[in-house]
Amino acid sequence: MPDLRLSVAEEFSRTPGPRYAAEGDFSGEVFRQEVLRPKVKEAIHTKAHLLIDLDGTAGYGTSFLEEAFGGLVRMDGISAETLRAILRFKSDEEEYLVEDILSYIAEA
């Protein structure tokens, strides 16, 4: 099965926002609910990898990433092991973000 791909800049926003929808636009909560979760579920269903491209944005707040990826574990009940198995990341502009995201998944 070909791998899936998700570009945050192209499919969501070039200016990711705060944590919750109530706080402002392009929140981590909305990203997780409307973009990330459906793709993750598709990857799980089709036994594919999901490549997440983090490049091309103005930057990510800690709470955006924590809510988006930690929230998959905390709110959507997807296990950290499953996420580590299917998720791949591309982050040439900020390589350290990948380690941060993996820690949010592990500590959710």
Added chain:
Amino acid sequence: MTQGRSPLNAGTLIAWVTAGAIGFYLARIIADSSRFQLDDKVDPVAIAALLLSVILSVIFFRTLERQKYSDQLRKDALLERLRQVTRSLRAVEDVCRPGKAPWISVVSAVTTCRRDFETFVRFARELSFEAAEPVKLELRKQMMQLRNLLTNTPRGQTAHAALSVVANVVTYSEERRAEIDYNIREADRLLGTIEILLIRDIT
């Protein structure tokens, strides 16, 4: 540009030895010249040794000059990258000073600062600047902490949160502003330490 014995010192030693050898041969020739007659035989070995000494000396001195120039260029390039990090840190400070700022401005400023720092680290690795590794690691931790202090809003509804976002505008409590200020001062101190180590490493 590595720690320990500089190639400049070894090269200088060789250059002085070569100059000494030239001086010795010249002295010999001058001393012999008082007995020199037009039909005397010239020692070809001595002439060849003298010429070789001259050539080697020129080569060594030119190499030394090139090395000095190259080291200076490297230092200047690294210093400029480091100063860019300082400028980015000032931009973060300016955005946060009022205690309230557009979310995107804060995220953009802190992201730029972190990216500039990582660019400096990559440059330093490429140009073999190894002297400040522990300080760079500490500064990286400060950068991570700064980003968390500025952009990690709490989960759930929290009254009197240290930072809160409403309508894309983030507000920091007095306490949080003090923490941010402290963090920025620490980052400044570490940047200053790296700059001193950088200057010492080259000279």
